[in-house]
Amino acid sequence: MSLLPVHPLGIYLFGLGGGFLLPILYQIGKRWLQAGFIVALLGMTLCAVLPALAVLQSGETIEITTAGALPPVSINLRFGPWEAAVSACATLAAALLVVAFWRTIRTQYVPLLLFLIATLGVNGLIQTRDLFNLFVFLEILSVGTYGLLALSTSGPGVQAAFKYITATMVASALVLLGAVLLYKATGHLNIDLLIQAAPSLGAPIAGMGLAMVLAGFLIELKPYPAGGWGLDVYETAPPPLAAFLSVVGSAGLIFAVGKLLPLYGDALGPLTVSAALTFLASNLAGLRQKDVFRLFGYSSIGQMALLLLALTVLTDIGADDIAPFVLFGLFVNHLLAKAGLFCLAGVLRARRIDQALSLAAKPAQALLLGCFVVAISGLPPFPGFWAKWELILRLAEAHRPWLIGAILIGSLFEAAYLFRWFFHALGQPKIDETVETVADGAGSLHDLIPPAIFALLLTVTGAAGAMAADALTPALLLPMLAGAALLLVERLPGRAKALAMLVAVAAGSLLMPRPDGIAGLFGPILLAGGLVIASAGFAWPGPRRGHYPLIAVLLLAIQSLLTASTGLAFYTAWEFVTLASAFLIARKDVARGEALRFLIFSLAAAFCLMAGFALVAADAGTRSIYAVIALGSGDGLGVSLLAAGFLIKAAAIGVHVWQPGAYAAASDDVTALLSGVVSKTAIFGLMLTGYLVLRSDMEVEFGRTLAWIGMATTVGGAVMALRQADMKRLLAYSSMSQLGYIVTAIGLMGHLGWVTALYLVASHMLVKGILFLAVSGVAIRTGSGLLADAGGLIRAMPVTAATVALALLSMSGLPPLMGFGSKWLLLAAIMEKGWTELAVAGAFATFLGLWYMLRLFSALFLGPAADSRRVSEAPPALLLPQIVLAGGIVFLTFFPKWLMAPVSAAIDPEFAATLVWQGMSLETIYGLWDPRPTMQSALAAVAVLAALWWATARDRRLAPTARSALLFASPLPLALTPPLAIWFWQSVVAGVNTLADMVRRAYNGKAQTYVLQALLYFLAVALILSFVSSS
Structure with missing residues (x-):
């Protein structure tokens, strides 16, 4: 040195x-x-x-x-x-x-002088080992802050400064008086010597001194409910000064608490509870906040509470080995992201969270804002993500599930209000609104330098965190590198970017590790289907800013997910898929409300997975994704959380409310990818969970419950599909219904069910890719996405009609197409288990499915034309992917062994050496099945139905009635099928908002109230310390 x-x-x-x-x-x-x-x-x-x-x-x-x-x-x-x-x-x-x-x-x-003094005070708080000197540096920081706040000339700013001064004077007085009492009891104020003498500091004088010091520093950190005075300052101070208080000043204060913590070893539990309460309350109250900077204040208080929670609980459980990684990760994540967020919001002149800032047209600012919001929400690839993952794992090992719940619920609230503002900021202002930003005038480059540097440092520290967590693998890097490379060519023409994206995804997939087993089957299917569906982007020659980088991240993250061998690798890839999907939906201005709903449910699913992986790893003693095999007779909470997360993402009945709106609002090719490809990640997770549960000796009724959830989803989705007038919403509910079949097949918990599920995965991807691209072509040519605005298109769009007919026939399960074999096996396997009620429900769902499929085809292609406009065939760029996918259906119909052989190989040979059903292997069943007799029967049935339709259409009296019944009749009266799920989630939102308003009542804006809250907080701290020391 x-x-x-x-x-x-x-x-x-x-x-x-x-x-x-x-x-x-x-x-x-x-x-x-x-x-x-x-x-x-x-x-x-x-x-x-x-x-x-x-x-x-x-x-x-x-x-x-x-x-x-x-x-x-x-x-x-x-x-x-x-x-x-x-x-x-x-x-x-x-x-x-x-x-x-x-x-x-x-x-x-x-x-300038005050800024130097305040920065010096922060460094002193961090470095001093003397308690009185700690008070001196606290005062230096306070004086510098008071002076900077006093520069404000606005009424609210002066009032906020006064409240800040009064509250912090109470805190400083408590620290000073506590130091005096401790000096009286010990004769010195050296912190190291005080820690050595901590067991003897239980006398009344020393105990009261400790309580005063602790309460003073905690009040400075703005705990609930004694932190309202800080919110007013965050709201009114200039953004850089608010950022200084949020990240620099708080750094000194939290470090001071950390160095004093050994004095309060018996009070770590209550301190953890207080921090958890503050984290939950701050983020809950933030949901009802309308001012951007006050919103940041809630987030800042919550982040400091999370850091204090991690500090106390890791000390309490003795996790000294991982404490530096977790604490520094949370600290630096908050410091860089929140500082950048305050500065960027100041540049953008943001004030209200519902204020449109036109960021969709300003990619640099949008990218910076997105980075900061993602980082503060604790999502990858930033340092807070790796730290929070390790924290949750250690809490699971210490059997603190209530703390896991508090952290993840508070994190969900924080992500909800931050992304809500982010999506609003992307929008275009209304005609009567004006948005002035520095970016529109001179000096914008200068003002963007600090946020850009903060974002760069976030990225670097995130990479360092990934290395420390042993997660910086090619599978993690490739999605990000592909997205970054495509961002560099954003100025190319739209179709050139589409081609670059396809090349990048194909090349990236070749560099990925090769998975085996079930993942090895999913990988090629989803990659091929994703590339074919994504190639439909050639139909949109416009610039589509950000679209192709996000598509590349999405498709490669799915491949990364399938190669994962640890819970962390799986969860990281899962979050990349979630973020890429949400941002793709949010590219459309009208879709951002649905993108937020999609993201909240997706994050809820992700947090269920995080908790599930942590609990499973803690019970099994390993962090392998296959850890549940070693669970033995565990209670199954972790596996239940995993299943819940996957079911939310699969749009199971009750938690499906995010899906129809998101699918309908997203760009057409994005919707096709979401339905055909992205939804299969949840199916893969469910299959993996079911497979591992069956391999373990856990005694849980997993399969039957899963099967009934799947069938309820199938029936419910079909009923709701029959009520839709919008083409994409109909197909969204249809996708939900068909995924229900797959969930039911997984719930059979046997080889026959799983082979059926894998076969349905391929079928669903092909069918939904065709149908969503087909209705996109119809909407482009007719100018409307409503069924009522189409009709009579079979002559104008014959290729589209043919691909839709093929897809619908396959999805219906009618012979001879590939959907028939899978549904035949499914119903047969259900009957073999003796689940008769489930089989009856499946038959009813199949009938409803046939109904809405006929309704879709009839509304689009049969009957009279909806208007007299001249309609042509869909663009070739949309037709070609449909033809390729239709070719896949035909090929697998006549050569099912090409899929059945890898399906059979994907099932663990140790679990069952052969796939046998009714004395025959599945290869034998499909080998003996000759589709020609069935095809002849099916063609005869189709001919009869066509003749009946033709006869009805010829009769002018019957034709309108028959068509109207097919297109508009409801399967069940509305009174028998109320929107229970929508009512339930609306009630949940209303309840959360009511609770948030109750929490916010503690912050009434009165200085006297804030002083009283600070004093009452001190009394509570003193009572708790007295109780724990006496016990």
């Missing part, structure tokens, strides 16, 4: 020296003032960063003493690895925030 040209003590020398010199330099000239400030802040930054790098590399600790004496006679500072990392990050963030704040503070020495 002696070779370093700078020393950590230089932080204080530059800070204090700069503070004294700035008034003098101001008298000389403003340029001298600015140069002096820059030199002082740069010196502080170098004195924090360079020694930090050396300390982190060597692992040594720099002990700084004063007055030539040792503690407790002297005041000492410590610059160890922890102090070095936090000081360097906080000081560097402060320097970047100055760039964002520069236009406001550069002409006067007072704000």
Whole structure:
């Protein structure tokens, strides 16, 4: 360390020296003032960063003493690895925030001086080992903050500054009085010596001193319900100053609490509860917030509470080995993302969360905002994601499921309000609204520098976190690299970008590891289907900004998911699929409300998976994705959560409400991918879960429950499909219904059911790809997506009519097409198990399916034309994928062994050596099945039905009635099929909003109330510490 040209003590020398010199330099000239400030802040930054790098590399600790004496006679500072990392990050963030704040503070020495003082105070809070000195640096930080807040001239700003001063004065007074009492009890204030004497500090004087110190610092962190005073400051302060308070000031405060925590070993449990309550309450209240910066305030308080929760619980359970990774990951994620978010929102002049900012037309700002929102929400690939994953795993190992629930529910609330604002910001303002942003005028590049640097640092630290978590694999990198590469060619013509995307996905898939078993079957099917469906993008020659990078990320993330061998790898890929899908839906302005609903349900599913993987890993003692095999007689909570997450994503009955709107609102080729390809990730997860449950000796009624959920989904989806007037909504409910068949097949928990499910997966992908692309062509040619606006198109669009007819016949399960074999096996397997009621429900669902399929075909292609406009065939770019997919159906109809052989190989040979049904292997069944007699019978039946239709159509009296009955009749009265799921989720939303309003009542905006809350909080802390010390 002696070779370093700078020393950590230089932080204080530059800070204090700069503070004294700035008034003098101001008298000389403003340029001298600015140069002096820059030199002082740069010196502080170098004195924090360079020694930090050396300390982190060597692992040594720099002990700084004063007055030539040792503690407790002297005041000492410590610059160890922890102090070095936090000081360097906080000081560097402060320097970047100055760039964002520069236009406001550069002409006067007072704000520049105050900024230096506040930054010095934060470093002192981090490095000092003396309790009184801790108070001194807290006051230095407070004085600098008071002065900066006092620069505000607006009424709300002055009021917020006054509330801030009154509340923090209470906190500072408590810390000072606590230090006095501790000095009275011990004769010194050295923190290290106090920690050594902690067991003897239970006397009333020392105990009250400890309570005062702890309460003072906790109040500074704005716990619920004593943190309302901070929200007003976040709302009214200039964005860079609010960012400084949120990330730099809070860094010093949370570190101070951390160094004092060993004094409160018996109170770790109550501290954890308080932090969990604050995290939940802050994010719950944020759901009802309309002001952008107050919203950030709720998020900041919640993030600090999460960091405190992790600090206390990891200390409590003795997870010292992983604590640095988790704590630093959460800290740096919040510091970089929240600072960038405050700065960028200031650049965009954002005030209301429902304010459209036209970011869809500003890709740089949209990308930055998306990065910050994703990072704060704790999603990959940023450092908070890896830290939160490890935290949840350790909580599962420590048997703290209630804490897992609190963290994940609070995280869901936070993601909901942040993404709600993000999707609003993408929109175009209404005609009567004006949106002024710095990006529209001069100086935009300067103002975007700090957010861009924060985003870059987030990416770098995220990569470092992935390396530390042993997750930086080719399977993780390829989706991101492909997306980034395609972003670089965004200026190419639309069709050139479509071709580049197809090449990138194909090349990336070749570099992926090759999965085996069930995943090895899903991989080629979903890759081939995804490429064919995505090639429909050639039908849209426009620029489609961001579309093709997201498609590449989506398709490669699915392949990455299938190669996963650990829960972390699977979950990371799952979140990439979720984010890419949501952003693809949100590309359309009218679809952003549905994109938010899609994302909230998808994140709920993902968090169920996270909790499930954590509980399974804790019970099994391994983090392998196959860990449930070793569960033995576990309680099955983890597996139940896994199944729940996959069922939500599969749009099972009751949790399906996200699907119809998302499918209908998304771009047509995106909808085809969501239905045909993305939905199969949930099916793969369910099959894997069912397979692993059956391999283990867990005694759970998994299969029967799953089968009934699947059949209820099938029947419910079919009934709702028959009620739709919109083509895409009809197909969305049809997709839900057909996925229900697959879930039912998985629920059979046997080889025959699983082979049927795998066969249905291929069939569903081919059929839904055709149908969604076909109705897209119809909508393009007719100008409408409603069934009532189509009709009589069979002559104008014969190729589309042929592919739709083939897809519908296959989906219906009628012979001889591939859908017949799978549904025949499904119903036969259900009957073999003796589940007669399920078989009856399946037959009823098949009838309903035939009905809505006939309704769709008749509405589009039969009967009179809806209008007199001249309609032509769909664009060739839409027809070609349909023809390829139809060719797949025909091929697998006549050569089923091409699919059955890999299906059979995909089933674990150790579980059952052969796939046998009624004494014959499945290969034998399909080998003996000659489709020609069945085809002849089917053609005869079709001919009879066609003749009846033709006869009815010839009769002018019967034709309108028959067509009307087919197109508009409902299978059941509306009174018998109320929208229970919609009512239920509306009630849930109303209940959450009511609870959020109740939580927010604690923050009434009155300074007297905030002071009273702070004092009551201190009394609560004192009582709790007294109770735990006595017990």
